Amino acid sequence: MRDGTVADFITVGDGAMQRRIAVRVRDGSGPPVVWLGGFRSDMGATKARAVDAWAATAGRRFVRFDYSGHGESGGDFSAATISTWLADAQAVLAAHAPEAPVLIGSSMGGWIACLAARVLAERGGAPPTGLVLIAPALDFTEDLMWDRFPPEVRATLERDGVWLRQSAYAPEPDGITMALIEDGRRNRLLTGPLDLGCPVHILQGMQDPDVPHTHAFxxxxxxxxxxxxxxxxxxxxxxxSRPQDIARLLSAVAGMGACPLSAG
Incomplete structure (x- = not known):
């Protein structure tokens, strides 16, 4: 019986891009709940641990993992892109939550969750039970990075292929690469209608300096x-991550699957 305290590892990718992805699984019943974290975050973050504690009490299956170059997983952060992290998520879903999961996507994880749901729909598989998206940063590499970068930062990226950005969430700077920007363009979701085939609940702070609430609109x-x-x-x-915010998150997760999409 797995209680989510010990990390398992799965191997994703081939050749130079092969990496070991750390996964924690809490066994339980009902649609599996899967945590997809944010850019430079990891599965030990406050909200992920809060969902884990809820899952233990509710007897729900809960899966959380670290993307390549994050947390306990292997891989080089600066060599990864949105497609890399999507592949990580798809491998974890296939191994540990293959049937109708509830996907919780935080910030960048919201983009990854939506991409994963779209892939399931395109392949004719069963859609997720639902998505709970926290400050979802869909298309952030273009809309919230490139479009906001001053000319000198764009020039650095185009010349050097990388720009070191000071982070509010980590002591070392983030290596933003031109490969990340270009791959993000290939994975954009907000250029047309977006039907993910399941209920979606977005939680968005209006004092968010990183993903403005207008992006949620x-x-x-x-x-x-x-x-x-x-x-x-x-x-x-x-x-x-305040207690009242986490309470809203847990309520949204618990409610997923309670009502069918076609309910009036």
Whole structure:
């Protein structure tokens, strides 16, 4: 019986891009709940641990993992892209949550969750039970990075292929690469309608300096009206890790699957 305290590892990728991805699984029943973390975050983050504690009490299966170059996983962060991290997520889902999971995507994890759901739909597989997205940063490499970079940063990226950005969430700078920007363009979701085939609940702080709440409105405009909920937290920041924020998150997760998409 796995209780999520010990990390297992799966191997993803080939050749120079082969890496060991760390996964923690808590056994339980019901649709498996899967945590997809944010850019430079890991599965030990406050919200991930809170969901794990809820899953233990509720008897739910819960899966969390670290992307390549994050946390306990192997791989080079600076060599990874959105496609790399999507492949990590798909491998974890295939191994540990293959049937109708509830996907929780935080920040960049919201983009990865939506991409994973779209792939399932394109391949004719069963859709997720639902998505809970926390400050979802869909298309962030273009809309929230490239479009906001000053000319000198764009020039550095185009000349050197990398720019070191000071991070508010880690002591060392983030290596933002041109490969990340270009790969992000190939994975954009907000250029047209976005039907993920399942309910979606977005939790968004209105004091978020990293993913503004207007970005959540753009996502809302592209999702089907049926089954889509947006909860705005007027005093919420990007992390949404306060007790009241976590309570909203757990309520949203617990409610996924309680009502079918076609409910009126």
């Amino acid at each position: 753009r996502i809302l405009d592209r999702l089907p009206a049926a089954g889509t909920v947006l909860t705005l937290i007027a005093d919420g920041d990007h992390r949404l």
